[in-house]
Amino acid sequence: MIKSFISIKKFSKEPYSAILGYPKFTKRQINARILELENLNIKSISFTGPTTIGKLEILGKGYVGVVVLAKKGNKKVALKIRRLDSQRNEMKSEAKLLKLVNTINVGPKLFDYSKNFVVMEYLEGEKIGKWIESIQGPGSVKKLKTTIKSVLEDCFRLDQIGFDHGELSSISKHVIVGDKKSSLIDFESSSTKRRVSNVTSITQAIFIGSGIGKKVQRLYKIPPKEKIIDTLRAYKQEQSRDSFENLLKILKL
Ligand SMILES: Nc1ncnc2c1ncn2[C@@H]1O[C@H](COP(=O)(O)OP(=O)(O)O)[C@@H](O)[C@H]1O
Ligand SMILES: [Mg+2]
Numbered sequence: 001m002i003k004s005f006i007s008i009k010k011f012s013k014e015p016y017s018a019i020l021g022y023p024k025f026t027k028r029q030i031n032a033r034i035l036e037l038e039n040l041n042i043k044s045i046s047f048t049g050p051t052t053i054g055k056l057e058i059l060g061k062g063y064v065g066v067v068v069l070a071k072k073g074n075k076k077v078a079l080k081i082r083r084l085d086s087q088r089n090e091m092k093s094e095a096k097l098l099k100l101v102n103t104i105n106v107g108p109k110l111f112d113y114s115k116n117f118v119v120m121e122y123l124e125g126e127k128i129g130k131w132i133e134s135i136q137g138p139g140s141v142k143k144l145k146t147t148i149k150s151v152l153e154d155c156f157r158l159d160q161i162g163f164d165h166g167e168l169s170s171i172s173k174h175v176i177v178g179d180k181k182s183s184l185i186d187f188e189s190s191s192t193k194r195r196v197s198n199v200t201s202i203t204q205a206i207f208i209g210s211g212i213g214k215k216v217q218r219l220y221k222i223p224p225k226e227k228i229i230d231t232l233r234a235y236k237q238e239q240s241r242d243s244f245e246n247l248l249k250i251l252k253l
Pocket of ligand 1: 064120
């Protein structure tokens with residue numbers, strides 16, 4: 001159920017202040033953040049989503065941010081709010097990384113950012129870890145394959161530009177699967193200076209790891225681990241379209 005949107009004017013007071021200043025805040029910090037939101041043209045926030053803070057439903061929570069559904073002007077957006085206990089002291093770096101991956105059509109679209117906020121495309125859907133638990137019935141293998149293939153294609157494009165996501169080994173939290181499209185999220189730990197391992201990390205997480213891998217194997221017969229590992233090794237040596245296509249073939253995608 002989509003709850004109504006609450007004007008940010010109300011966010012200086014409980015219980016809403018707890019969202020802007022999670023997990024602990026001063027009045028001054030909250031007032032500064034409300035001003036920051038006004039400058040970003042964020043008018044209101046809606047409490048909906050699979051996670052909660054206190055009694056308020058939110059889209060998600062990590063170690064860096066709390067993510068809520070918001071309105072920028074009249075448009076629905078996802079708002080990532082920097083946690084006050086976060087290791088990061090600004091959101092600009094993450095926004096820049098997101099902007100970069102957007103140029104190759106990866107990740108939610110970046111709309112705006114400020115010191116403590118990232119305003120981005122709201123992705124409707126479920127995290128892949130949960131989604132995969134619930135798929136069943138006719139068409140599920142096809143949908144699974146399409147989803148994995150599109151995620152791998154995103155990873156390949158990231159590899160091509162030398163951009164490493166950094167957290168794809170824990171895939172279950174970093175892919176949102178929607179009705180029409182699937183998207184990688186959370187580029188907070190990404191880097192353009194490391195050796196890239198997007199395709200290899202995600203393939204290992206999906207086909208070799210224990211969590212999602214088990215479910216995938218139940219849905220369709222994948223080749224033996226050794227074969228996947230060999231193919232990945234070849235891809236690692238030469239990250240070309242050809243070796244990527246070969247991987248897709250081996251994985252029956
Ligand atoms: N654009 C988005 N649309 C919808 N939900 C999102 C979006 N971005 C993040 N989320 C949700 O919020 C959670 C936390 O976001 P994430 O970027 O992973 O934060 P952190 O950097 O703190 O780990 C995600 O796991 C996801 O459930
Ligand atoms: Mg995260």
